[in-house]
Amino acid sequence: MSSLLKERVKCASLLKKVVTHPRDLVSLFKHGDYIGMSGFTGVGYPKVVPQALADHVQENKLEGKMKFNLFVGASLGAEVEDRWAKLDMIDRRYPHQVGKNIQKGINEGRIRFSDQHLSMFSQNLTYGFYTKECANQKSPINYAIIEATEIKEDGSIILAASVGATPEILHMADKIIIEVNTALPSFDGIHDIHLPLDPPHRKPLMIENVQDRIGTTGLKIDLSKVVAIVESTKPDNTGGNAPEDESSKQIAKNLTEFLISEVDAKRLPKELLPLQSGIGNIANAVISGLVESPFENLTVFTEVLQDCFINLFEANKLNFASATSVRLSEEGFKKFYADWDNYKNKIVLRPQTISNAPELIRRLGVIAMNTPVEFDIYGHVNSTCVNGSRMINGLGGSGDFLRNGKLSIMHTPAARPSKNDPIGITCIVPMVSHVDHTEHDLDVFVTEFGYADVRGLCPRDRAKLIIEKCAHPEYKPILLDYFETNLKKCLKTSSAHQPHDLSTVFKMYQNLQEKGTMRIEHW
Amino acid sequence: MSSLLKERVKCASLLKKVVTHPRDLVSLFKHGDYIGMSGFTGVGYPKVVPQALADHVQENKLEGKMKFNLFVGASLGAEVEDRWAKLDMIDRRYPHQVGKNIQKGINEGRIRFSDQHLSMFSQNLTYGFYTKECANQKSPINYAIIEATEIKEDGSIILAASVGATPEILHMADKIIIEVNTALPSFDGIHDIHLPLDPPHRKPLMIENVQDRIGTTGLKIDLSKVVAIVESTKPDNTGGNAPEDESSKQIAKNLTEFLISEVDAKRLPKELLPLQSGIGNIANAVISGLVESPFENLTVFTEVLQDCFINLFEANKLNFASATSVRLSEEGFKKFYADWDNYKNKIVLRPQTISNAPELIRRLGVIAMNTPVEFDIYGHVNSTCVNGSRMINGLGGSGDFLRNGKLSIMHTPAARPSKNDPIGITCIVPMVSHVDHTEHDLDVFVTEFGYADVRGLCPRDRAKLIIEKCAHPEYKPILLDYFETNLKKCLKTSSAHQPHDLSTVFKMYQNLQEKGTMRIEHW
CATH class of the missing domain: 3.40.1080.10 (Glutaconate Coenzyme A-transferase)
Structure with a gap:
């Protein structure tokens, strides 16, 4: 175990759960599992265990035979999510994603993607809306795999560059695997973790200014759920910014x-x-x-x-x-x-x-x-x-x-x-x-x-x-022509609140497909 | 002045403003005015003054020459709103409406209707979003005409069967006309009036159970804005309920x-x-x-x-x-x-x-x-x-x-x-x-x-x-055919997340127009 890891994991009982070879965890997972991960817009996601799982699938030619239902606050890094998609490891995916291969999988009908409001995803998860058919209704997420930058003496987790849906995912998880990223500084102090109660017990969110805090810096979890601690030394894979034109x-x-x-x-x-x-x-x-x-x-x-x-x-x-x-x-x-x-x-x-x-x-x-x-x-x-x-x-x-x-x-x-x-x-x-x-x-x-x-x-x-x-x-004259022509038409039939002609309304798209441009000659 | 009215108007200074003939108020209004009214789903709306105004327009053949911008929480009773629409007295209308003639006016392009979320209407009104071109930005609603069932000693208003956007309309009004409905019992005690502050000063709504109250039973107003009190004895015109089939x-x-x-x-x-x-x-x-x-x-x-x-x-x-x-x-x-x-x-x-x-x-x-x-x-x-x-x-x-x-x-x-x-x-x-x-x-x-x-x-x-x-x-086979055919098509072009064919998607509507039914033979 690295001295850096020892320094970051301050909770003695969790330090006993350190697993040196992430590959040893692969056997835990089975086809059809519900897996939750930390991560949001490609930061704060686990980098080691999901890769070990992908290696396993690739090496054993298990494409399509090890598919998971994947729950993450938003998108993961491409080297995880997009690789999983390429290896056909994703059945259902909630609530957002980024990456060429995952988009391909969704649009080729292999990945069942449910596009959800990010504010609603976490609560719908705790409501049990996505896991209705799971046997264990209390802990329907079989494994949560999350990235942390520190674990406190009491076992509370200091997350990394994102919070996302991690509190709710951990709350709903049956077993938890924590990757402690020692290549990042500890993010201690920047988070404000608050897990709202479900209705009818929910309280007002007492934030009146952007800087107001209502929670804790660490994320408290049920320590008995933790099955492994793994060290990670990989940075968030964010790439550069698109230039301003x-x-x-x-x-x-x-x-x-x-x-x-x-x-x-x-x-x-x-x-x-x-x-x-x-x-x-x-x-x-x-x-x-x-x-x-x-x-x-x-x-x-x-x-x-x-x-x-x-x-x-x-x-x-x-x-x-x-x-x-x-x-x-x-x-x-x-x-x-x-x-x-x-x-x-x-x-x-x-x-x-x-x-x-x-x-x-x-x-x-x-x-x-x-x-x-x-x-x-x-x-x-x-x-x-x-x-x-x-x-x-x-x-x-x-x-x-x-x-x-x-x-x-x-x-x-x-x-x-x-x-x-x-x-x-x-x-x-x-x-x-x-x-x-x-x-x-x-x-x-x-x-x-x-x-x-x-x-x-x-x-x-x-x-x-x-x-x-x-x-x-x-495009101005084309659009104006559509509007004015159909305004006249719709006035005749007393239906001109929002004038449309449903028989021509999508003509520009057809023109694009047929002639490569939406600039049409006439409606 | 009726003894009933005297009993209901307990504020001495307002009692002095009683106008016996609503017709005397007609001269206050001019073409293009911004008028706010109480009322919501055809209850709690003013019944006397708007009718006097309509009579004036009708008798003097002023159709189209006395048009107003009309702000109400939701719909008014038909005898007001629909009559105004028939007499071409409405230019702009926010945020909801009910009635054959107002729908006709909207769909014939005479009434400019802006369909708004009811929760957003009141705040967008106080934000000044609907009244950007008004000279008096502080009080852009020229006249608020509201129904009350009682006025307390301190001048606070006991509304009738609806609250709606009345607090915000009164807040934004330059002048106020109050119809006190003596045919209804006083609704004292049922309302919970609270006018949220605009951001950045807005506070949490401290309601955790349906019965929690955060406001007052009476609506406090600036008494200097009140230009007239009128007695009304007309009930809400709600009609019966559609029967269950x-x-x-x-x-x-x-x-x-x-x-x-x-x-x-x-x-x-x-x-x-x-x-x-x-x-x-x-x-x-x-x-x-x-x-x-x-x-x-x-x-x-x-x-x-x-x-x-x-x-x-x-x-x-x-x-x-x-x-x-x-x-x-x-x-x-x-x-x-x-x-x-x-x-x-x-x-x-x-x-x-x-x-x-x-x-x-x-x-x-x-x-x-x-x-x-x-x-x-x-x-x-x-x-x-x-x-x-x-x-x-x-x-x-x-x-x-x-x-x-x-x-x-x-x-x-x-x-x-x-x-x-x-x-x-x-x-x-x-x-x-x-x-x-x-x-x-x-x-x-x-x-x-x-x-x-x-x-x-x-x-x-x-x-x-x-x-x-x-x-x-x-319709099952027709819909299934659409879905399955376009699923196959979209799979070929890797665009099958939500399979559609924009060139046929509205075909059922065209069939309805041409043949009187949406049951089409083929896509």
Whole structure:
């Protein structure tokens, strides 16, 4: 046993459970098991035991014969999740995922993926909604495999760079395997662990400011469930950030302009309200844009902290950030660990049931921002399925925030390239091919061409504004033609609240499939 | 001034503002005004002044020349709202409506209707989201016209059979007109009025049980805003209830069967969790079905109390009910008023921002139930727009409850008659023509043929179960054919997470328009 591991595992009874060779654990698992793992957006996930299991499957040609039901707060690192998918080791998967192979498995019908709101996943798990057919209803998760950075004298766990659904997964687990990562510093002090009781015993979440704490820094578990402690020395496999391009910088500029106008109109205080931001280069550009903005003393109540938030801290613009995961690049993590004592007091990591709680998002008046696959002229949004059918990653926490924020903002480039056409795909369509967020939830749409503030508008007025302010110039006449033609038609049949023609509404998608572009000649 | 009015208006300074002829108030209003009214689901709305205004428009042929922006918690009585719509007196309308003429106006493009979540309407109003262009940003509602049943010595208002958005409307109003209804008993004691502060000052809602109170029975207002007190003697115009038919009774039976199985599986306590129910004959049948069920000591946390809840009280099954409105038939109101001292202690009426608060619905673990226009094989739901275009009433509080309840249940007959065919319209379709609630939010679908418990299922498994358990036998093969054909197609292109063919997906609707039935021969 390494001296580093001894130092990190301060609980004597658990130190006795150290297993030196993770391979020795492989025999525990059997086809059909329900497995929970720690991890969220590719940080804080177990790195050793899942790999040992994958090695076992690969070496013994057990592809498709060792399939598991996999429960994780959100996505794991690709070297775990995507490798499992490639080896056909995943039957059911909840509630989010990232990786080419897992997407392939889902869209090829091998993996049964249930796309869930991240705030609801943990509670539905404790409610027993996903494990109805399990024999052991009290502990239906056969094994929980989690990453820790320290274990305290009393056996409480200090998690790593994410909390996610780990408290609930451990609560529902029959047996627990803990990977203690000695290559990371101990994250002691940054977490705020609170496991809400199920109704009818649930209490209010007494958080009134982003920095308020309601739980403990360590995660208390039933020590008798622990079957093994394993040392891990592998870092989180996060990769770099997608670079900001001109289009995303212009989107950020338009969004900042909108926020400034809201402050001027006194609908937002000058330090704004807590910010939430999705993942990706546009989200990065938007948050980075705030470095140059007049705003100060900002706060963040979000799901994931990316590098851009570290930049905002460094620019002295950001006072405090609450999230469930810190997902930084290698470079970002270096900065973060080097300045640990500072960040520990400026960041809190909560379970996703708290970071994404509708109760808190609405109370705090969060400004929610996200990037969709596409949105439509009436304000419905597709965040998950291309062509209505092909799953990308899932909706994550977008619904939690967009439905409950004071302001709900969608930002995207107006068009994207298809194979044949640099603007072959318009992100603004007559009707989205899949709806994850409805017209009832969105306030503002932003593209590089401008922003449409649709608050209080009826669908017809929304359509005109969205086309005018957000659509790519090449698609404007096409979309306007759809709207005006069908407005006229629907007026004749007294059905013009939200004018549509269901026989042509998806014509642009068919054109894309047949001719490689959504630029159609006529409706 | 009547002696009854004198008795009800206990505040001396307000008694001076009594106006005997409501017509004298007509000259106050001008074209383009923002008008707020009390009222919710056709109870507790002002009955005298809006009628005087309508008379004025009608007599002076001012149709289309006296249009207002109308803000009400939900729907008004038909004799007000529908008459205003007929006289073309409504420009914009928030956030819900009921009535043939107002629907006509909306679908003919004359009325700009913005369909909003009822829990969000009040706060978006205080945020100034609907009144961005008003000159007076502090008090952008020019006139609030409300119904009261009493005014206390200190000027605080005792509302009538609904609270709705009245507290926020009065808060945002420049001038207030109060109709004191002397034909109704005083509702003193039943309300719990609480006006949440806007972020960043908002506090937790300290309600842990349906009967908890956090506010006051009277509504405090700025007395200097009151311009007139008017006596009203007209009852709420609620009409009777739609009768329960065999189909809705069978739906209720299937739903009760599901609830019993949840109790057996220990996923629900034996007294269930607080119930919420939509409006209509199916909702009525479901709640009435509980009278015959084994459940006792039930509680209700809902938006509207209909007659069925009174039946449940009378059967000694129901301990307490929280809502924002009591919408009873004439007969129901008689019972209610006769037993006022009893019901006053068993019912609380809250503002809709509290009755429909995501915070409370999730904390209490509400069992949410509603009736849609249609749902699809993957679990998306249309609650508002026929053919994707024609608005009916709006989504009301359905989203507030279905998104946050512990269990979210949709119940509907499997098919409805079209003009040509007694089952010409299937309520289960391949893809709904408008999405109000997404696949991420629904747990259980119920029709007269059975129930589909889709919790934890991937879309492909959901589709098979929904078709098998819920679809009308005549539509089963049609739907199964769609699913299986497109599953095969989408598997070929690795896009089979949620198999669809966008070129045929709405074919049933076209068939309905052309041939009067959704029963198509082939896809």
